[in-house]
Amino acid sequence: LLRKGDITDSLFENLEEILLEADTGIQTAEFLVSQLKKDASEKRLKDSWKLMDCFKSQLIKLLGETPVPVHFAEKGLSVFLMVGVNGSGKTTTLGKLAAYFKAHGKKVFLGAADTFRAAAIDQLEVWAHRTGVEVIKHREGSDPGAVAYDTVKAAAARGADIAMIDTAGRLHTKTNLMEELKKIRKVMQKEIPEAPHETFLILDSTTGQNALMQSKIFKEAVDVTGIILTKLDGTAKGGVILAIRQELKIPIKFIGIGEKTDALQIFDPARFAESLLG
Amino acid sequence: TLTERLQAAFKKLRGKGKLSEADVTEALREVRMALLEADVSLKVVKEFTAAVKEKAVGAEVLESLTPAQSVIRIVRDEMNLLVGGPAKLQKSSKSPTIYMIVGLQGSGKTTTCGKLALFLKDSGEEPVLAACDIYRPAAIKQLQVLGKELEVPVFSLGDKSDPVQIAKGAVQLAESSKKNAVILDTAGRLHIDAQMMVELKQLKAVLAPTEILLVADAMTGQDAVKIAEQFHQDLALTGIILTKMDGDARGGAALSIRSVTGCPVKFVGVGEKLKALELFYPDRMISRILG
Ligand SMILES: Nc1nc2c(ncn2[C@@H]2O[C@H](COP(=O)(O)OP(=O)(O)OP(=O)(O)O)[C@@H](O)[C@H]2O)c(=O)[nH]1
Numbered sequence: 242l243l244r245k246g247d248i249t250d251s252l253f254e255n256l257e258e259i260l261l262e263a264d265t266g267i268q269t270a271e272f273l274v275s276q277l278k279k280d281a282s283e284k285r286l287k288d289s290w291k292l293m294d295c296f297k298s299q300l301i302k303l304l305g306e307t308p309v310p311v312h313f314a315e316k317g318l319s320v321f322l323m324v325g326v327n328g329s330g331k332t333t334t335l336g337k338l339a340a341y342f343k344a345h346g347k348k349v350f351l352g353a354a355d356t357f358r359a360a361a362i363d364q365l366e367v368w369a370h371r372t373g374v375e376v377i378k379h380r381e382g383s384d385p386g387a388v389a390y391d392t393v394k395a396a397a398a399r400g401a402d403i404a405m406i407d408t409a410g411r412l413h414t415k416t417n418l419m420e421e422l423k424k425i426r427k428v429m430q431k432e433i434p435e436a437p438h439e440t441f442l443i444l445d446s447t448t449g450q451n452a453l454m455q456s457k458i459f460k461e462a463v464d465v466t467g468i469i470l471t472k473l474d475g476t477a478k479g480g481v482i483l484a485i486r487q488e489l490k491i492p493i494k495f496i497g498i499g500e501k502t503d504a505l506q507i508f509d510p511a512r513f514a515e516s517l518l519g
Numbered sequence: 520t521l522t523e524r525l526q527a528a529f530k531k532l533r534g535k536g537k538l539s540e541a542d543v544t545e546a547l548r549e550v551r552m553a554l555l556e557a558d559v560s561l562k563v564v565k566e567f568t569a570a571v572k573e574k575a576v577g578a579e580v581l582e583s584l585t586p587a588q589s590v591i592r593i594v595r596d597e598m599n600l601l602v603g604g605p606a607k608l609q610k611s612s613k614s615p616t617i618y619m620i621v622g623l624q625g626s627g628k629t630t631t632c633g634k635l636a637l638f639l640k641d642s643g644e645e646p647v648l649a650a651c652d653i654y655r656p657a658a659i660k661q662l663q664v665l666g667k668e669l670e671v672p673v674f675s676l677g678d679k680s681d682p683v684q685i686a687k688g689a690v691q692l693a694e695s696s697k698k699n700a701v702i703l704d705t706a707g708r709l710h711i712d713a714q715m716m717v718e719l720k721q722l723k724a725v726l727a728p729t730e731i732l733l734v735a736d737a738m739t740g741q742d743a744v745k746i747a748e749q750f751h752q753d754l755a756l757t758g759i760i761l762t763k764m765d766g767d768a769r770g771g772a773a774l775s776i777r778s779v780t781g782c783p784v785k786f787v788g789v790g791e792k793l794k795a796l797e798l799f800y801p802d803r804m805i806s807r808i809l810g
Pocket residue numbers: 325326327328329330331332333334355358361408409410411443471472473474475496497498499500504624625655707709
């Protein structure tokens with residue numbers, strides 16, 4: 242649609258609409274389109290095909306051209322923490338990551354630190370069983386920090402390569418729950434000062450502009466090091482990630498594309514940009 | 520807020536008698552922006568601003584209002600029309616009343632089933648919960664934990680049985696134990712997963728639920744229109760429940776969903792506890808969306 246014929250005003254309008262419908266947000270969409278207009282006149286682009294190519298490479302630059310690999314510990318146990326709002330896909334993604342790292346020859350331990358939600362521990366146990374990894378758990382209602390601490394301790398003692406901690410979903414607006422998350426982090430650092438080596442923010446791609454606020458608050462609270470964008474197998478495009486990249490620079494490391502164990506992919510900015518532009 | 524933005528945009532139009540087309544076009548740019556920032560879907564924003572334009576151009580600016588306030592009043596009126604009034608949960612004349620709960624993955628269905636069970640109990644009804652999610656790990660257990668907390672029976676046939684059989688079993692349990700309501704918790708699914716949508720159509724065909732409620736996350740973005748359209752087309756929804764309204768998402772999805780389905784928002788979820796279910800208040804929602 243956008244790649245035929247000459248560059249016209251209506252092309253820029255169509256592009257802005259495509260971006261808006263992809264959840265890019267009005268501020269970012271207007272900014273990107275005005276940048277493109279400037280580029281087009283500076284480079285004297287005449288056909289829309291070249292223009293869209295130019296735009297696509299702008300998007301790829303913004304999304305992060307070079308994939309940022311998972312940050313492991315220099316030596317010894319690597320600790321990864323999963324955080325995010327309710328229902329975004331944390332527990333499921335943890336299961337997928339367990340399978341992923343195990344397939345790469347890593348010994349993985351899981352920590353069932355969602356001690357609050359009904360059957361959260363049971364849910365993680367099914368994933369642990371499915372993927373053949375150990376899970377450390379306490380009773381429902383126990384202190385999540387204690388579970389995180391015990392998981393790190395047990396994983397280190399038993400020579401694991403990776404310990405991954407599942408946490409309860411929480412809205413970023415709940416200050417006490419954000420404090421709890423900070424505490425979980427601090428408690429693990431007693432055992433391993435550099436932990437967590439990755440704090441993954443799990444974002445649901447059907448989320449609108451609120452994802453930007455979620456990212457801001459979670460980053461401030463627990464220094465998010467990577468984003469995992471889930472449910473991209475739906476029709477939502479996750480365009481809000483552009484604003485998140487612009488303002489917060491957090492790398493997107495993986496995407497979730499389904500409910501099965503293997504429905505996890507390393508983030509590919511080119512594919513994402515293609516899909517965004519429909 | 521939108522009011523402030525309109526006041527700023529209209530600074531130069533003091534004391535005019537009618538709203539000109541130019542004034543209105545200027546105002547609608549602000550309205551469009553505000554609605555998009557609030558996650559209202561683009562198609563709905565376009566329809567809404569067109570409706571406002573029609574009412575606003577040539578409209579008299581009342582003595583007591585500024586031009587900005589006049590536009591705001593028209594916007595609010597148009598929103599009130601769109602959002603509609605509060606709507607009650609329906610009850611069937613033939614017991615048990617069957618409530619079918621559907622929606623995307625992670626939207627809050629299972630938790631909402633628990634909340635609805637409590638709501639019904641508090642209203643003097645006697646609900647049974649049906650564990651029709653046979654896919655998600657520990658989904659049945661999750662519902663059983665909630666049922667135990669509420670002292671509401673949960674009917675399950677495990678995760679190797681067909682959801683239709685489970686639902687029928689729950690109805691039989693309700694009938695034999697003199698309960699008058701059955702709440703069907705279904706698995707989260709994508710609206711584009713044809714096979715999974717067929718499962719819901721079968722459930723509806725066999726169980727004939729009185730209410731089919733779409734549970735949607737208040738933070739849903741532009742996709743709300745596609746989701747709601749498909750679910751409505753496939754099932755003829757009777758109502759909407761908007762969850763996680765205790766967050767700071769503006770909730771424009773409510774407008775989008777209401778607009779494309781014509782269904783009323785019956786409840787809002789305002790927390791993780793089972794008590795955290797409220798009736799829907801249209802003006803609160805409108806204020807939230809307009810900022
Ligand atoms: N289609 C699809 N569904 C997903 C994806 N990731 C997770 N889900 C589903 O989303 C729902 C919620 O997933 P969970 O893993 O329980 O989410 P969570 O963030 O741990 O939820 P809480 O712990 O309650 O906050 C489940 O039904 C998952 O199967 C994905 O990439 N695609």
